[in-house]
Amino acid sequence: MKLIEALNLTRQMQSRKGETLRCFLASGFNALHLKTFLAAELCLIFADRKIELSDGLYGDLLGNVDRLAKSDCEVGIVLIEWPDLDPRLGIRSTARWGAGELGDILATARTRVQQLQQAIEEAGQRASMAVCLPTLPLPPFAVAPSWQASSFEMELHALVHSLSSAIAQGHQVRILNAQRLDLDLPLKDRHDIESEALSGFPYRLSHASALAALLARVAHRPAPKKGLITDLDETVWSGILGEDGVDGVSWDLEHHSQMHAFYQRFLGALMSEGVMVAIASKNDPVLVERAFGRDDLAVSAADIFPMEANWKPKSQSIARILDAWNIDADAVVFVDDSPLELAEVRAAHPGIECLQFPTKSDAAIYDFVLKLRDLFGKSAVSEEDSIRNESIRRSRSNGPARSGFGIEELLDQAEAEVSFNFSKMPVDQRAFDLVNKTNQFNLNGTRYMESDWRGLLEDPSSFLTVASYRDKFGPLGKIAVLAGMTNGRTLKIDTWVMSCRALSRQIEFKCLRELAARFDFDEIEFVYQQTERNGPMREFLSEILTVSPSPGCAISREDLEARLESVMKPQEVSNG
Amino acid sequence: MDEQQARLVNCFLAVFPELSADEISAATSTTVQSWDSVAGVTLLAVVEEEFGITLETDDLSRFDSFQGFLNYLRQTEVGDRH
Numbered sequence: 001m002k003l004i005e006a007l008n009l010t011r012q013m014q015s016r017k018g019e020t021l022r023c024f025l026a027s028g029f030n031a032l033h034l035k036t037f038l039a040a041e042l043c044l045i046f047a048d049r050k051i052e053l054s055d056g057l058y059g060d061l062l063g064n065v066d067r068l069a070k071s072d073c074e075v076g077i078v079l080i081e082w083p084d085l086d087p088r089l090g091i092r093s094t095a096r097w098g099a100g101e102l103g104d105i106l107a108t109a110r111t112r113v114q115q116l117q118q119a120i121e122e123a124g125q126r127a128s129m130a131v132c133l134p135t136l137p138l139p140p141f142a143v144a145p146s147w148q149a150s151s152f153e154m155e156l157h158a159l160v161h162s163l164s165s166a167i168a169q170g171h172q173v174r175i176l177n178a179q180r181l182d183l184d185l186p187l188k189d190r191h192d193i194e195s196e197a198l199s200g201f202p203y204r205l206s207h208a209s210a211l212a213a214l215l216a217r218v219a220h221r222p223a224p225k226k227g228l229i230t231d232l233d234e235t236v237w238s239g240i241l242g243e244d245g246v247d248g249v250s251w252d253l254e255h256h257s258q259m260h261a262f263y264q265r266f267l268g269a270l271m272s273e274g275v276m277v278a279i280a281s282k283n284d285p286v287l288v289e290r291a292f293g294r295d296d297l298a299v300s301a302a303d304i305f306p307m308e309a310n311w312k313p314k315s316q317s318i319a320r321i322l323d324a325w326n327i328d329a330d331a332v333v334f335v336d337d338s339p340l341e342l343a344e345v346r347a348a349h350p351g352i353e354c355l356q357f358p359t360k361s362d363a364a365i366y367d368f369v370l371k372l373r374d375l376f377g378k379s380a381v382s383e384e385d386s387i388r389n390e391s392i393r394r395s396r397s398n399g400p401a402r403s404g405f406g407i408e409e410l411l412d413q414a415e416a417e418v419s420f421n422f423s424k425m426p427v428d429q430r431a432f433d434l435v436n437k438t439n440q441f442n443l444n445g446t447r448y449m450e451s452d453w454r455g456l457l458e459d460p461s462s463f464l465t466v467a468s469y470r471d472k473f474g475p476l477g478k479i480a481v482l483a484g485m486t487n488g489r490t491l492k493i494d495t496w497v498m499s500c501r502a503l504s505r506q507i508e509f510k511c512l513r514e515l516a517a518r519f520d521f522d523e524i525e526f527v528y529q530q531t532e533r534n535g536p537m538r539e540f541l542s543e544i545l546t547v548s549p550s551p552g553c554a555i556s557r558e559d560l561e562a563r564l565e566s567v568m569k570p571q572e573v574s575n576g
Numbered sequence: 577m578d579e580q581q582a583r584l585v586n587c588f589l590a591v592f593p594e595l596s597a598d599e600i601s602a603a604t605s606t607t608v609q610s611w612d613s614v615a616g617v618t619l620l621a622v623v624e625e626e627f628g629i630t631l632e633t634d635d636l637s638r639f640d641s642f643q644g645f646l647n648y649l650r651q652t653e654v655g656d657r658h
Binding site for chain 1: 590621626
């Protein structure tokens with residue numbers, strides 16, 4: 001935030017009608033622009049309240065903490081810099097320093113730390129406290145060169161750390177994380193020597209802005225999220241379970257997918273802190289159960305509840321999870337690598353925070369976990385947190401799904417486009433690979449040698465349809481293949497496969513509609529054969545035929561068109 | 577009013593919101609009641625940040641009016657950063 005923005009924000013805040021939040025900033029230096037930034041950040045966070053930010057007297061941190069305790073403030077913010085422990089540790093003092101004074105400086109600092117501890121603990125009994133320990137570098141008082149830690153400096157740092165450990169015991173006192181400040185703004189960019197000499201304000205504007213943003217968050221204490229619902233493929237693990245198999249998905253160094261194990265470990269950590277973790281995945285539940293049986297998983301499946309693995313829209317799975325957890329959507333985060341799935345869930349459950357799992361970069365996954373930590377972080381884990389998870393597991397509700405959302409509307413909003421190519425030659429390698437690799441949405445599990453496939457395509461009465469998909473989130477490429485024969489007035493489909501990633505986009509219905517538009521037939525026959533893994537195909541054919549499919553099952557054109565009409569809206573497609 | 581002057585006016589408006597844009601062009605530390613040392617330091621910081629410069633504070637008297645700031649910006653040829 002720029003200073004001009006902060007000034008304008010605080011001015012606009014004056015016209016707010018809400019209840020006043022009284023805050024007190026206790027520092028030993030001239031708070032000047034930090035006070036402006038802090039007021040502006042508090043305005044943003046406490047958007048429904050007026051902010052009243054008081055401060056104390058220059059050069060009197062201890063006195064200001066006492067003033068804070070005696071005020072009627074709700075929120076107290078204490079900022080400690082080195083000169084507050086001993087004025088000789090600042091540039092505005094004219095006192096001598098040298099090897100002979102270092103011991104006396106340490107003694108003064110010890111006394112001041114004890115006084116501050118007592119004052120902050122007392123203030124913490126009256127107000128919610130945010131405390132910030134020194135953020136600026138120590139002046140070059142130590143005997144050692146700057147690249148070597150001197151015993152003097154280490155003792156000062158130890159004093160400050162002992163202070164933070166002592167005051168952090170208090171429920172009302174929270175300490176700003178120095179590591180987070182280091183990540184946001186390096187030490188070398190914080191100190192404004194000229195400003196400190198001129199006005200007593202020691203911070204560069206960038207430091208004041210960054211510090212104010214963090215202090216406001218420490219002061220705010222947002223409620224942590226309570227539940228995380230995660231996808232599996234390309235999220236909990238690298239790979240697609242339905243295509244790569246139980247042993248083909250990975251989360252290890254050998255497959256350069258170690259960061260998925262990092263994510264699994266984080267899920268485990270969240271569960272140990274009382275966060276509820278569930279799965280919402282479009283997958284074969286049998287395969288998912290087997291995958292979670294692997295003994296090299298970095299997270300325990302026993303603690304994950306519920307585990308929704310099916311081929312229905314994820315919003316329905318999530319509705320059941322919310323029912324089982326009995327918490328509001330705004331306490332939940334949903335993680336998925338697919339923008340379309342996130343959009344579908346976001347539309348059905350607007351309160352849920354939907355986050356895209358990054359797939360292209362280990363560093364991005366690390367940053368993503370940091371973001372999740374910010375959403376779920378809490379000061380302490382209570383015994384109730386652990387008990388809650390177990391009691392929910394025991395009293396699982398199987399009630400109806402809370403809400404659903406029209407997939408058609410979602411696909412419209414996603415600007416989904418399906419294109420069909422009916423060319424048989426030259427042989428499409430991707431289509432051939434799909435036929436031989438797909439297991440779940442597969443009509444009969446037949447595998448072809450290349451010569452057999454070529455022979456099929458060379459038959460004049462054969463047809464081939466290759467469907468490609470793209471939407472505003474990007475292309476999926478070629479995702480479905482249908483092949484068969486025209487046999488009089490019957491269109492016989494003996495090959496039909498579709499990639500798992502394309503499920504729930506109604507592409508399977510669009511394929512049938514496209515065939516109905518392209519070919520003149522009275523009936524479609526499916527060379528169906530049940531396999532161990534083609535459950536999704538079985539479910540789809542059951543929906544189309546309205547009975548369980550059997551080998552050679554068929555549907556008339558009239559029934560097919562009526563069925564498609566009831567499921568889909570008319571839509572533009574392009575043909576090749 | 578050119579862009580440089582307009583941006584300087586915005587800086588002054590942020591520090592002295594009670595002034596109108598017309599009053600700002602004539603503003604000085606003696607004519608504006610709220611122009612105290614804190615406002616002066618704040619104004620320096622806002623202008624430095626807005627124009628991406630470090631003002632020479634060895635002679636602060638030149639920064640005691642809107643015209644003083646504007647003349648400095650013109651002399652140092654601080655233009656459009658965007």
